[in-house]
Amino acid sequence: MTIFTLNIINIIKSIPAGRVMTYGKVATLAGNPKGARQVSWVLKTQTAKHHLPWHRIIGKDGKIKIKDYESSFIQRSLLEAEGIKFDLKGKIDLNTYEWNDSF
DNA sequence: CACATGACGAGGG
DNA sequence: ACCCTCGCCATGT
Numbered sequence: 001m002t003i004f005t006l007n008i009i010n011i012i013k014s015i016p017a018g019r020v021m022t023y024g025k026v027a028t029l030a031g032n033p034k035g036a037r038q039v040s041w042v043l044k045t046q047t048a049k050h051h052l053p054w055h056r057i058i059g060k061d062g063k064i065k066i067k068d069y070e071s072s073f074i075q076r077s078l079l080e081a082e083g084i085k086f087d088l089k090g091k092i093d094l095n096t097y098e099w100n101d102s103f
Numbered sequence: 104c105a106c107a108t109g110a111c112g113a114g115g116g
Numbered sequence: 117a118c119c120c121t122c123g124c125c126a127t128g129t
Contacts, residue, residue: 001126002125002126004125004126005126005127022111022112023110023111023112024111024112027111027125032124032125034111034112034123034124034125035111035124035125035126036111036112036124036125037108037109037110037111037112037124037125037126038109038111038124038125038126038127039109039110039111039125040109040110040111041108041109041110041125041126041127042126043109043110044108044109044110045109045127054110057110058110059110059111059112060111060112060113061112064110065110065111066110067109067110068110071110072110075110089117
């Protein structure tokens with residue numbers, strides 16, 4: 001576990017309900033603007049152990065990035081349950097929901 | 104050390 | 117807006 005990875009975990013934990021953050025944003029705040037892929041790795045392998053709000057991480061384009069149909073459906077459901085709206089393209093407005101006030 | 108993995112992202116056609 | 121290529125990073129084998 002590197003400091004970078006630990007930062008990613010803590011940042012994800014800091015995102016409040018009803019707000020989201022992109023992979024790249026998390027990576028940047030964690031110390032490496034180019035480490036977006038590591039964020040996806042953390043979500044995939046560390047969620048269970050650290051109780052991470054995994055559903056609050058989305059792509060830079062405002063869309064859900066999970067390939068697995070079931071999982072992506074669950075993510076959308078969880079976000080909608082927190083009050084987030086999706087447009088007909090399955091995209092959400094980052095200017096409205098992205099969390100920036102941390103760190 | 105070489106190679107594969109993953110829920111990325113920017114750039115170009 | 118969609119598709120493909122390439123660069124990037126920590127891990128696992």
